[in-house]
Amino acid sequence: MQQFFLDISLNEDQTVPLSDVVARQLTRVLRYRGGESIRLVDAEGTAFLCTVHLRGKFVEAVVGPELDETREVQAPLILALARIKRDKWEWALQKTCELGVTAIVPLETTRVNEPPATPHRIVRDERILREAAEQSERHRIPILERPRRLEDMLQSSVVECPASCGDLKRDVLQGDVQRIVLAERHEGTSRLREVLEGLDQTRPVILFVGPEGGFTEGEFQAMQEAGVAFASLGSRILRAETAAVFAVGTVAQWMGER
Ligand code: SAH
Secondary structure, three states, X not given: OOEEEOOOOOOOOOEEEOOHHHHHHHHXXXXXXXXXXXXXXXXXXXXXXXXXXXXOOEEEEEEEEEOOOOOOEOOOEEEEXXXXXXXXXXXXXXXXXXXXXXXXXXXXXXXXOOOOOOHHHHHHHHHHHHHHHHHOOOOOOOEEOOOEEHHHHHHOOOOOOOHHHHHHHHHHHOOOOEEXXXXXXXXXXXXXXXXXXXXXXXXXXXXXXXXXXXXXHHHHHHHHHOOOEEEEOOOOOOOHHHHHHHHHHHHHHHHOEO
């Protein structure tokens, strides 16, 4: 079913006008004629089953019952992914959104070769996240954080985020966060699933994934000194975007939903 996010609160039986962009998609692209069901998710992250009504060139939705479903992971799951090549980056955003990521931090590391993202790119990234969240019928759009340097993230795990993610900010501020680096070629590193066995499913997790060239030895050492847990995804060397998707999927499934 088609889903759209609205930045207002909804109540059952209310009639809400839909934006031009949504109206155009429903009537021109999907050829809705009125009477169809759609999902609307409001500013509180509550999903409602709604019915589309056409009023001349305006499109409205009549809000129906609240949907009793769980779609979000039970604790914040943050992916700190090195800024990899543009097409791979966009792919990773889309897939990790489908898998349940809460926030993505573009990570600056020694071997990152990409130029900084332009404002136009950031808008595009946010659109990718919104569309993936709608497509996968999530209740929240993942937050795209500002780029952070690895060393800064090791000093303080505080992830900056807008007011809408108050819980996330509070949790992370409490220093409650569990940090894991995905490390290839590290003899004796435990598999991610074994590392998770020792962690708490109700506390936030940050996953660090390196760029195409990997993390440097110095960066691994700094992470070790900062108490970050090391985890392996197996003996094969994966592309950064594959590692990000695999790790987010594994952690999201382990955490479960609320
Ligand atoms: N160029 C590096 C590989 C980098 S892969 C080399 O050849 O050694 C990019 C990132 O994906 C890594 O920094 C790591 O975070 C993650 N990654 C890739 N394969 C992995 C594996 N088998 N286990 C854990 N992490 C992996």
